[in-house]
Amino acid sequence: MGVFSDTLIYVIATLVTVPLIGLYLVYIVAVKSTHNKLFAIKLAVDCTALLFMIAVYFIILQIWGFELIWLFILFVLLTATFFTYLHWKMYEDIHIGKIIKGVWRFQFFVFFFLYFILMIYGLISEIVTKIIVQGN
Template structure:
């Protein structure tokens, strides 16, 4: 049973798009609302993309860049907090965190695609 769960997690981390599709299908079945299901699946997939980018960076360079990922998450949080404070003159923590998390979905989606292409070209050029 543990091997099955580990295999599922490894598959979703390796292919975050598959995780998004499965999460979207499940949340659509539960909520019956496409917009809410989309947001739930984006929130879930952000976590998968962060882990996938970490492992892609590790495979390409042989070094862990988890500290860069954590600093990126913190800096986007600080930037969003500052921008929210400048425009609204008050801080709403939950709203800021939703914005940061969804922005990180876009950021890490692009990073994942770029790292995937870089990793493939790196492996092909080694052969």
């Protein structure tokens, strides 16, 4: 492979492994270009939600060794169903764009929270495992 493709692979791998870097970079670029912090936060959340989903998927795969992609898809669909029902009950009309944006941002917050919980759990689990193995 070429230098460009290798570099691109490393950048993507880094962003998936540490999605906070992507969140920060998008936020900084958006703030510098628009001078609107609220817009920058929303844009950063929208752009990096998928990175956090992928990161959580790989953390779960690393910690427990099983794939949960079907559960992620089911969770997104159930959330979308709930948001659609809630939106319909509140406004008696369905605005697909608002629902999709709301579901997407909700997914960001769920996976952002899961990312930190799983990172802490994985670190503690690995430390405890190393201590037990070295103790024997």
